[in-house]
Amino acid sequence: MGTDIERPHHEGLEARIADAIAPTIEHMGYELVRVQVSGKERPVVQIMADRSDDAPFRVEDCEAISHAVGAVLDVEDPIKGEWTLEVSSAGIDRPLTRVKDWNRYAGHVATVELLVPQEGRKRFKGIVLGADAETARLRLEDGTEAGFPRSNIRKAKLVLTDELIAATAAPPTGSRSADGVQRESDGQTH
Incomplete structure (x- = not known):
């Protein structure tokens, strides 16, 4: 993985965090969608990710990413002092970063x-x-x-x-994608 995955553009602290965590996330089978840092007193580091296999993103995925990213950030220490980590899926009304x-x-x-x-x-x-x-x-x-x-x-x-809601629901078997190509469904949301 890694080199063929397009990563979203970040700057400053967000870029340092993205560079530090992206290889770990990618190795785990996820893609980084966005890193956002907000707040001054106790910054919140928000990590938004997708599964590389386009399977539904679940709470277990958030937990796995949170543990791995937390460990990486503890070692890299890009934010001095206390901070909070939030991990989420991109959701339906997702940002367009890539x-x-x-x-x-x-x-x-x-x-x-x-x-x-x-x-x-x-x-x-x-x-x-x-x-x-x-x-x-x-x-x-x-x-x-x-x-x-x-x-x-x-x-x-x-x-x-x-x-958008209809398009992100699981397609029926033999459905046509947005590009008009007919694909067989494997029962996963695409």
């Missing part, structure tokens, strides 16, 4: 918040069209298409809709 997230959820509604305004705006909402290494694309509410440099995206997130 190219694979943008492409997997093409056709669903998302919001994008930019670091630097584009066309006089920092916030956009529209249908995900996909992404490549450099640019993420949306069809905006006015029907136009917009591309955003991924390096300028502060945060991007799916919007919880009935269509």
Whole structure:
């Protein structure tokens, strides 16, 4: 594992934490979705992960990651003083941090918040069209298409809709995926 997994972009303390924990998480069969640190007095380190095999993410997965990541962070010690660790799945209305997230959820509604305004705006909402290494694309509410440099995206997130909920439910055997390719179901949520 490891080298072929696209990791989300982080900066500063979050990047140091991501670099420290990603190899451990990947070795365990998970993918890092996001690291976020919040709070000053007693910082909260939030780790968001997915299973590499696309199986449902369970409480046991959170516990396993929490124990492993806690041990790594105790050794690396990136945060001086007391801190709290929270581990969670990406959830249905997940952040879009990797190219694979943008492409997997093409056709669903998302919001994008930019670091630097584009066309006089920092916030956009529209249908995900996909992404490549450099640019993420949306069809905006006015029907136009917009591309955003991924390096300028502060945060991007799916919007919880009935269509998204239906798409994330277990597909029936022989169902068609979003890309129109027919796949047999193994009984797992994809």
